[in-house]
Amino acid sequence: MLRDQINDALKVAMKSQEKRRTATLRLVNAAVKDRDIAARTGGKDNVSDDEIRELLQKMVRQREESAVVYAEAGRTELAEQEREEIEIIRDFLPRQMSEDEVRCACEDVVKDIGANGLRDMGKCMSTLKERFPGQIDFGRASTVVKGMLN
Secondary structure (H helix, E strand, O other), rough: HHHHHHHHHHHHHHHOOOHHHHHHHHHHHHHHHHHHHHHHHHHOOOOHHHHHHHHHHHHHHHHHHHHHHHHHHOOHHHHHHHHHHHHHHHOOOOOOOOOHHHHHHHHHHHHHOOOOHHHHHHHHHHHHHHHHOOOOHHHHHHHHHHHOOO
């Protein structure tokens, strides 16, 4: 379970006194616990591994945006800190597909469901999300699918 992997990594980081890794993993744990609380108030149990992966991807995107802002403002030390956190968080995410792999996956999905127009865009994207959870940047995939359906 992803939650256990994060907790185990946190324990290792604490024992080896890796301050950045410890702090980042504590942030991840806090975000997961917040999601658990929100899920319980909604009547569900703890969040699933897929929901944790989505949360981790969101955290990576936030840090990428922050790193760009810091770099533009000349705050290189803060930008570097954000990049370090990104690498730590990515350790818990599946490998991201390359541009070519994304294109091939999109082509396969378009063929498999027989999509022939922009009205089939939703079907294509939901199929991609089912087949490749956490492995594709769906913003990029959306652009590729749209180009194929036009």
